[in-house]
Amino acid sequence: MRLEGKVVLISGGARGQGATEARLFAREGAKVVLGDLLEEEGKQVEAEINASGGACLFVKLDVTKAEDWQQAVAAAVARFGTLHVLVNNAGIGSTRGPDGEPVTMEHLTEEQWDRVMEVNAKGVFLGTKYAIPAMRQAGGGSIINISSIAGIVGGHGVAYLGAALLAARGGLVANPFLFGALQPVVLGTVVLLGALAGLLPAVLAYRTEVAENLAPLS
Ligand SMILES: NC(=O)c1ccc[n+]([C@@H]2O[C@H](COP(=O)([O-])OP(=O)(O)OC[C@H]3O[C@@H](n4cnc5c(N)ncnc54)[C@H](O)[C@@H]3O)[C@@H](O)[C@H]2O)c1
DSSP, X not given: OTTTTOEEEEETTTSHHHHHHHHHHHHTTOEEEEEESOHHHHHHHHHHHHHTTOEEEEEEOOTTOHHHHHHHHHHHHHXXXXXXXXXXXXXXXXXXXXXXXXXXXXXXXXXXXXXXXXXXXXXXXXXXXXXXXXXXXXXXXXXXXXXXXXXXXXXXXXXXXXXXXXXXXXXXXXXXXXXXXXXXXXXXXXXXXXXXXXXXXXXXXXXXXXXXXXXXXX
Protein backbone atom coordinates (compact mmCIF):
# COMPACT_ATOMS: atom_id res chain seq x y z
CA MET A 1 0.00 0.00 0.00
CA ARG A 2 1.47 3.30 -1.14
CA LEU A 3 -0.37 5.71 1.16
CA GLU A 4 -0.19 4.00 4.53
CA GLY A 5 -0.37 6.59 7.32
CA LYS A 6 -1.38 9.43 5.00
CA VAL A 7 -4.48 11.54 5.72
CA VAL A 8 -6.43 12.97 2.80
CA LEU A 9 -9.31 15.44 2.63
CA ILE A 10 -11.45 15.21 -0.52
CA SER A 11 -14.07 17.83 -1.34
CA GLY A 12 -17.13 16.69 -3.27
CA GLY A 13 -16.44 13.12 -2.19
CA ALA A 14 -20.04 11.96 -1.83
CA ARG A 15 -20.39 10.72 -5.38
CA GLY A 16 -18.79 10.60 -8.82
CA GLN A 17 -15.07 11.07 -9.15
CA GLY A 18 -14.68 12.23 -5.54
CA ALA A 19 -16.16 8.99 -4.20
CA THR A 20 -13.93 6.98 -6.55
CA GLU A 21 -10.88 8.94 -5.43
CA ALA A 22 -11.85 8.22 -1.80
CA ARG A 23 -12.08 4.47 -2.46
CA LEU A 24 -8.71 4.50 -4.26
CA PHE A 25 -6.96 6.47 -1.49
CA ALA A 26 -8.46 4.12 1.13
CA ARG A 27 -7.41 1.04 -0.85
CA GLU A 28 -3.84 2.35 -0.77
CA GLY A 29 -3.98 2.72 3.03
CA ALA A 30 -4.81 6.42 3.41
CA LYS A 31 -7.25 7.69 6.02
CA VAL A 32 -9.92 9.62 4.17
CA VAL A 33 -12.07 12.60 5.13
CA LEU A 34 -14.92 13.22 2.68
CA GLY A 35 -16.52 16.65 2.52
CA ASP A 36 -19.70 17.35 0.60
CA LEU A 37 -23.07 19.05 0.66
CA LEU A 38 -24.74 15.66 0.11
CA GLU A 39 -24.93 14.12 3.58
CA GLU A 40 -26.81 10.92 2.75
CA GLU A 41 -24.57 9.95 -0.18
CA GLY A 42 -21.46 11.00 1.75
CA LYS A 43 -22.36 8.87 4.74
CA GLN A 44 -22.96 5.90 2.44
CA VAL A 45 -19.45 6.22 0.98
CA GLU A 46 -18.07 6.63 4.51
CA ALA A 47 -19.85 3.44 5.67
CA GLU A 48 -18.75 1.50 2.58
CA ILE A 49 -15.07 2.39 3.06
CA ASN A 50 -15.16 1.67 6.80
CA ALA A 51 -16.94 -1.67 6.19
CA SER A 52 -14.23 -2.72 3.75
CA GLY A 53 -11.46 -2.17 6.31
CA GLY A 54 -10.58 1.43 5.48
CA ALA A 55 -10.74 4.52 7.67
CA CYS A 56 -13.15 7.21 6.54
CA LEU A 57 -14.98 10.19 8.03
CA PHE A 58 -17.73 12.19 6.33
CA VAL A 59 -18.07 15.89 7.13
CA LYS A 60 -20.69 18.31 5.86
CA LEU A 61 -18.80 20.82 3.71
CA ASP A 62 -19.88 23.67 1.49
CA VAL A 63 -16.65 24.61 -0.28
CA THR A 64 -17.79 28.22 -0.65
CA LYS A 65 -17.84 28.71 3.14
CA ALA A 66 -14.61 29.45 5.01
CA GLU A 67 -15.94 28.16 8.32
CA ASP A 68 -16.90 24.82 6.75
CA TRP A 69 -13.33 24.38 5.50
CA GLN A 70 -11.91 25.28 8.90
CA GLN A 71 -14.18 22.69 10.50
CA ALA A 72 -13.33 20.04 7.89
CA VAL A 73 -9.59 20.48 8.40
CA ALA A 74 -10.08 20.49 12.20
CA ALA A 75 -12.15 17.29 11.94
CA ALA A 76 -9.40 15.59 9.90
CA VAL A 77 -6.77 16.53 12.47
CA ALA A 78 -9.03 15.60 15.42
CA ARG A 79 -9.92 12.16 13.99
CA PHE A 80 -6.72 11.17 12.22
CA GLY A 81 -4.10 13.40 13.86
CA THR A 82 -2.84 15.29 10.81
CA LEU A 83 -3.43 16.22 7.15
CA HIS A 84 -1.16 15.38 4.22
CA VAL A 85 -3.29 15.65 1.08
CA LEU A 86 -6.10 17.91 -0.11
CA VAL A 87 -8.07 17.00 -3.22
CA ASN A 88 -10.07 20.00 -4.42
CA ASN A 89 -12.54 17.86 -6.34
CA ALA A 90 -15.91 19.52 -5.69
CA GLY A 91 -17.19 21.37 -8.70
CA ILE A 92 -20.24 22.21 -10.71
CA GLY A 93 -20.55 21.63 -14.43
CA SER A 94 -22.40 23.55 -17.07
CA THR A 95 -25.53 25.34 -16.00
CA ARG A 96 -28.55 23.79 -17.74
CA GLY A 97 -31.59 25.65 -18.99
CA PRO A 98 -35.24 24.51 -18.78
CA ASP A 99 -34.70 22.54 -22.03
CA GLY A 100 -31.90 20.57 -20.39
CA GLU A 101 -29.29 22.11 -22.70
CA PRO A 102 -26.19 23.94 -21.37
CA VAL A 103 -26.85 27.67 -20.97
CA THR A 104 -24.56 29.68 -23.24
CA MET A 105 -22.74 32.83 -22.11
CA GLU A 106 -25.32 35.24 -23.59
CA HIS A 107 -28.10 33.63 -21.53
CA LEU A 108 -26.13 33.05 -18.34
CA THR A 109 -27.35 35.22 -15.46
CA GLU A 110 -24.97 37.08 -13.17
CA GLU A 111 -26.14 34.87 -10.30
CA GLN A 112 -25.25 31.73 -12.28
CA TRP A 113 -21.82 33.17 -13.13
CA ASP A 114 -21.21 34.05 -9.47
CA ARG A 115 -22.17 30.52 -8.38
CA VAL A 116 -19.77 28.88 -10.85
CA MET A 117 -16.94 31.14 -9.70
CA GLU A 118 -17.81 30.63 -6.03
CA VAL A 119 -17.73 26.83 -6.18
CA ASN A 120 -15.10 26.15 -8.84
CA ALA A 121 -12.62 28.94 -8.10
CA LYS A 122 -13.24 30.37 -4.61
CA GLY A 123 -13.87 26.86 -3.22
CA VAL A 124 -10.37 25.84 -4.33
CA PHE A 125 -8.82 28.97 -2.85
CA LEU A 126 -10.52 28.43 0.52
CA GLY A 127 -9.64 24.74 0.70
CA THR A 128 -6.03 25.49 -0.10
CA LYS A 129 -5.86 28.38 2.37
CA TYR A 130 -7.15 26.36 5.30
CA ALA A 131 -5.36 23.09 4.51
CA ILE A 132 -1.88 24.59 4.24
CA PRO A 133 -1.35 25.32 7.96
CA ALA A 134 -2.25 21.73 8.88
CA MET A 135 0.05 20.42 6.13
CA ARG A 136 2.88 22.61 7.39
CA GLN A 137 2.36 21.04 10.82
CA ALA A 138 2.57 17.63 9.14
CA GLY A 139 5.90 18.59 7.59
CA GLY A 140 4.63 18.59 4.02
CA GLY A 141 1.69 17.85 1.82
CA SER A 142 0.14 17.69 -1.61
CA ILE A 143 -2.75 19.62 -3.11
CA ILE A 144 -4.51 18.17 -6.13
CA ASN A 145 -7.03 20.27 -8.04
CA ILE A 146 -9.53 18.50 -10.23
CA SER A 147 -9.91 21.02 -13.00
CA SER A 148 -11.16 20.26 -16.52
CA ILE A 149 -10.29 20.37 -20.14
CA ALA A 150 -12.73 23.29 -20.08
CA GLY A 151 -9.94 25.16 -18.25
CA ILE A 152 -7.71 24.74 -21.31
CA VAL A 153 -9.97 25.10 -24.30
CA GLY A 154 -13.37 26.69 -24.81
CA GLY A 155 -16.49 24.89 -25.90
CA HIS A 156 -20.21 25.24 -26.42
CA GLY A 157 -21.89 26.07 -23.10
CA VAL A 158 -18.72 25.78 -21.01
CA ALA A 159 -16.92 29.07 -21.72
CA TYR A 160 -17.79 30.45 -18.28
CA LEU A 161 -16.71 27.19 -16.64
CA GLY A 162 -13.32 27.58 -18.31
CA ALA A 163 -12.74 30.90 -16.58
CA ALA A 164 -13.34 29.40 -13.13
CA LEU A 165 -11.33 26.25 -13.81
CA LEU A 166 -8.45 28.23 -15.27
CA ALA A 167 -8.46 30.42 -12.16
CA ALA A 168 -8.36 27.31 -9.99
CA ARG A 169 -5.30 25.87 -11.67
CA GLY A 170 -3.62 29.23 -12.18
CA GLY A 171 -3.85 30.05 -8.49
CA LEU A 172 -1.96 26.94 -7.60
CA VAL A 173 0.63 27.18 -10.36
CA ALA A 174 1.66 30.33 -8.51
CA ASN A 175 1.66 28.51 -5.18
CA PRO A 176 4.99 27.15 -3.90
CA PHE A 177 3.30 24.11 -2.36
CA LEU A 178 3.48 20.83 -4.22
CA PHE A 179 0.33 20.61 -6.26
CA GLY A 180 -1.16 18.94 -9.26
CA ALA A 181 -4.01 20.07 -11.46
CA LEU A 182 -5.84 17.31 -13.27
CA GLN A 183 -7.82 18.10 -16.37
CA PRO A 184 -10.41 15.36 -16.92
CA VAL A 185 -11.83 15.41 -20.40
CA VAL A 186 -15.22 13.69 -20.22
CA LEU A 187 -14.98 10.60 -18.12
CA GLY A 188 -16.48 7.39 -19.32
CA THR A 189 -17.43 8.74 -22.71
CA VAL A 190 -15.23 6.93 -25.17
CA VAL A 191 -16.93 8.40 -28.25
CA LEU A 192 -16.41 11.92 -26.94
CA LEU A 193 -12.81 11.19 -26.08
CA GLY A 194 -12.30 10.08 -29.67
CA ALA A 195 -13.94 13.23 -30.97
CA LEU A 196 -11.69 15.32 -28.77
CA ALA A 197 -8.52 13.54 -29.88
CA GLY A 198 -7.65 16.52 -32.06
CA LEU A 199 -7.14 18.50 -28.85
CA LEU A 200 -4.46 16.13 -27.63
CA PRO A 201 -1.43 18.22 -28.66
CA ALA A 202 -2.79 21.22 -26.71
CA VAL A 203 -3.49 19.04 -23.67
CA LEU A 204 -0.04 17.45 -23.76
CA ALA A 205 1.63 20.84 -24.11
CA TYR A 206 -0.33 22.07 -21.12
CA ARG A 207 0.58 19.02 -19.05
CA THR A 208 4.25 19.69 -19.81
CA GLU A 209 3.78 23.29 -18.65
CA VAL A 210 2.20 22.06 -15.41
CA ALA A 211 4.91 19.48 -14.83
CA GLU A 212 7.57 22.16 -15.27
CA ASN A 213 5.80 24.29 -12.69
CA LEU A 214 5.60 21.58 -10.05
CA ALA A 215 7.67 22.53 -7.05
CA PRO A 216 8.42 20.30 -4.10
CA LEU A 217 6.94 21.40 -0.80
CA SER A 218 9.63 22.90 1.34
N1 LIG B 1 -17.06 13.89 -15.06
C1 LIG B 1 -16.39 14.54 -16.00
O1 LIG B 1 -16.41 14.18 -17.17
C2 LIG B 1 -15.56 15.74 -15.66
C3 LIG B 1 -14.88 16.41 -16.66
C4 LIG B 1 -14.12 17.52 -16.34
C5 LIG B 1 -14.00 17.95 -15.05
N2 LIG B 1 -14.67 17.30 -14.07
C6 LIG B 1 -14.52 17.81 -12.71
O2 LIG B 1 -14.34 16.74 -11.81
C7 LIG B 1 -14.92 17.05 -10.53
C8 LIG B 1 -15.88 15.96 -10.10
O3 LIG B 1 -16.82 15.79 -11.13
P1 LIG B 1 -17.93 14.64 -11.13
O4 LIG B 1 -18.13 14.26 -12.55
O5 LIG B 1 -17.57 13.58 -10.15
O6 LIG B 1 -19.19 15.50 -10.67
P2 LIG B 1 -20.38 15.15 -9.66
O7 LIG B 1 -21.39 16.21 -9.89
O8 LIG B 1 -20.79 13.72 -9.78
O9 LIG B 1 -19.69 15.35 -8.23
C9 LIG B 1 -19.39 16.62 -7.75
C10 LIG B 1 -19.53 16.59 -6.24
O10 LIG B 1 -19.23 17.92 -5.77
C11 LIG B 1 -20.21 18.24 -4.79
N3 LIG B 1 -20.36 19.67 -4.66
C12 LIG B 1 -20.89 20.55 -5.55
N4 LIG B 1 -20.91 21.78 -5.03
C13 LIG B 1 -20.38 21.67 -3.79
C14 LIG B 1 -20.14 22.61 -2.74
N5 LIG B 1 -20.48 23.91 -2.85
N6 LIG B 1 -19.56 22.17 -1.62
C15 LIG B 1 -19.24 20.87 -1.46
N7 LIG B 1 -19.46 19.93 -2.40
C16 LIG B 1 -20.02 20.35 -3.55
C17 LIG B 1 -21.49 17.58 -5.28
O11 LIG B 1 -22.44 17.46 -4.23
C18 LIG B 1 -20.95 16.25 -5.79
O12 LIG B 1 -20.92 15.27 -4.79
C19 LIG B 1 -15.62 18.41 -10.70
O13 LIG B 1 -14.79 19.43 -10.19
C20 LIG B 1 -15.77 18.54 -12.21
O14 LIG B 1 -15.77 19.89 -12.63
C21 LIG B 1 -15.45 16.21 -14.34
